[in-house]
Amino acid sequence: MRNTAKITTAVLAAGALTLGLTACGSDNDNAGADAPLTVAATPTPQGEILTYVKDNLATKAGLELEVREFTDYVTPDTAVQQGEVDANYFQHQPYLDDFNKENGTDIVAVPDATVHLEPLGVYSHGVKKLTDLKKGATIALPNDTTNEARALKLLETNGVIKLKSGVGYEATPKDIASNPKNLQFKELEAAQLPRSLGDVDAAVINGNYALEADLSPAEDALVAESPKDNPYGNFLAVKKGDEDDPRVRKLAELLTSPEVKKFIQDKYDGAVVAAF
Template structure:
């Protein structure tokens, strides 16, 4: 009986020591909430998420239905990062709302495209036809530049990089416009002649990018998509190291493989050679 008791006590002590060692040696995950828009972004981030998980970094994606909410959530501390805006839209939000958030890495270029269920080419447009375009300041500007390049409208000489409706000099095609929030534009395709739709929303609606009537072509720097963080966090070296790992985990061949294999090259990498966090390391 004494031998059995000693054996049991020994087993209990051993289990307790091993359990204690295991709990001490187990590395706790660092949770990072990252804002995105659109289902495609979930797929695009999967390789980085899997890679970072091995390092104890748990990326939790937070979906937003529009482009305005992510920066507000980042400013308020509801998320740690977001990766869903173009530079020009992001800069506009920061300036308009005096946000204390900034660029920490570059991700991809996602072109705006003109889609239609009624025409196959720009030459088929008739006076009175209606084109839906996004009404957010920077997306509206991108849409107008696309239409200018396609010959649908003619912008004034000094319109700049972010034109508005007031910068239209003439409309040779005689078309009209309806302006809506970017996430609502795809649903208008059944009613309007054509619509300019952001890439992630087009994909969410099952629209094949190859069917586009016209498209942005050159990925100008201000249209690059980015990863953003709160400015105050960049004074913390540990945070900078963490964010640097996240940026680098995204900027890999595995991400490009998702661009190409799942989305037919609809997205393209941009600015990966630039270390946006260099000044903070």
């Protein structure tokens, strides 16, 4: 998979990229409390939230923060595991559990560092309501395991399909028990979903990619997830053993501060919801 990275500081460009890939994990054991903390993130909203912290809160708190942005859901975890970055901020627990299981990695959520929820939504250029979908219509879904299940559960919650009893975070279209409109499902990489709207009747799109495509879960989605009791909050994550790195703990405090909550509320107007 080809990934696009954007490095936000000259220091990172000159130094951190020379680390290379190793199997021995991060260098946090040798990093001092005053060393820069490098965090991988997807651009919207995670990269924007981190940049707000970097520009407005980090220096005062004595934290030198560097941000690397990636446009996919794989590289931020492999970069943490291999020691290219110290932490990442882009994922929810079901996705991380599946990633660790599939890849033999040992990445963990930082305690008390769940920052926000991006409501998953159903979008369409052709219909205004889900009930307007015609028989045989095609719906695009994210193709990673947990987000596909999440998309199917959103469709089930809104009466479009019914899943087999007991299906959990690994549901696929094969687990659909009832499909009255004989809907067809097209599985795509999550980042490609907004661009698919011209080719399908509807698409279930992750909140960050919807925002990048100027789609608002609050205004443009036919239906969107409720934040109530939602397990898909995004958090700060590190390689196991680095949870107590003082720089990580400091960033966790900043990411769950009143200032960040206000930033999320003001900037995203319900398209991103603070989870603390």
